[in-house]
Amino acid sequence: MLQTYQKTISQPVEFEGIGLHTGVKSKVRILPVNANEGIIFKRTDLKKNNLIRANYLNVSSANLCTILKNSFGAKVSTVEHLLAALYIAGVDNALIEINSQEVPILDGSAKDFLDVINKTKLNSQSKKRKYLKVKKKIELVDGDKKISIEPNEETLEVEFELNYNNKIIGKQKNTINFSNKNLADVINSRTFCLFSDIEKIKKAGLAKGGSLDNALVVDDEKVLNNSGLRNSKEFVNHKILDLAGDFLLSGYRILGKVRCYQGGHKLTNMFLKKIFKEKSLLTFFEIEEISFPNKIKTIDQVKLAVNA
Numbered sequence: 001m002l003q004t005y006q007k008t009i010s011q012p013v014e015f016e017g018i019g020l021h022t023g024v025k026s027k028v029r030i031l032p033v034n035a036n037e038g039i040i041f042k043r044t045d046l047k048k049n050n051l052i053r054a055n056y057l058n059v060s061s062a063n064l065c066t067i068l069k070n071s072f073g074a075k076v077s078t079v080e081h082l083l084a085a086l087y088i089a090g091v092d093n094a095l096i097e098i099n100s101q102e103v104p105i106l107d108g109s110a111k112d113f114l115d116v117i118n119k120t121k122l123n124s125q126s127k128k129r130k131y132l133k134v135k136k137k138i139e140l141v142d143g144d145k146k147i148s149i150e151p152n153e154e155t156l157e158v159e160f161e162l163n164y165n166n167k168i169i170g171k172q173k174n175t176i177n178f179s180n181k182n183l184a185d186v187i188n189s190r191t192f193c194l195f196s197d198i199e200k201i202k203k204a205g206l207a208k209g210g211s212l213d214n215a216l217v218v219d220d221e222k223v224l225n226n227s228g229l230r231n232s233k234e235f236v237n238h239k240i241l242d243l244a245g246d247f248l249l250s251g252y253r254i255l256g257k258v259r260c261y262q263g264g265h266k267l268t269n270m271f272l273k274k275i276f277k278e279k280s281l282l283t284f285f286e287i288e289e290i291s292f293p294n295k296i297k298t299i300d301q302v303k304l305a306v307n308a
């Protein structure tokens, strides 16, 4: 069932760790904020102009990770797994203080973020949650990559297909309905890369904090992490997790059936921009509270139902 009111956390929670790309250790505190504020990052290492709103229009780069930038040039990067955790936990509004540019990668999945968020209760707020659904299919094709959304009144469902020229990853396809209670496979799935790409990524000055403790690494024959995969579709499940985090940047809870082939952060961001340009195909809504008498059928309605 869809949630009627917006939520924030009841108590501040905090954690620390190193950034996947910068290798820099940072501290993060998640604090409650008022309804309709959305998710806001605050760079506490910067004296001023340090608020960065988690919005798809503030995405400055989406290669390998999602980077947000405000109009003063302040950035925060690798936000997607924390955003996915907030999405799955049901948090609409939060201030996220961070004392460096990059959100810690923790174990490479959303599991540790959810463990932190779950240390506190969520509070319902006075404003209604903002939903968005589509009236007709919207699709974006970018080379061999493709993403679409079709109407679905009840939930966000994501069907994702990966096709890697690698024996271990290969073709993987999965469908996740985010209204399901058990999302453990999505939450636990780690970011991944090919061993052959590591040199290239490091030359680009990235993945300085990357290790087998926070990423799955595969070569031509095997997964290099000693403990292997956490679930049989870990690669595609992680892509679904990324998509959920990036979708929270819309500022709405998007309902629909999403199909994505070979996508990633960049395609998802291009797609959000396209969706918001198609205003005539969108419905923005809140859940109306059903008052008690409306739930009861009148005697005449019961009679008609019996006679039907």
Ligand SMILES: [Zn+2]
Pocket (backbone or CB within 6 Å): 080, 081, 191, 238, 242
């Ligand atoms: Zn990811």
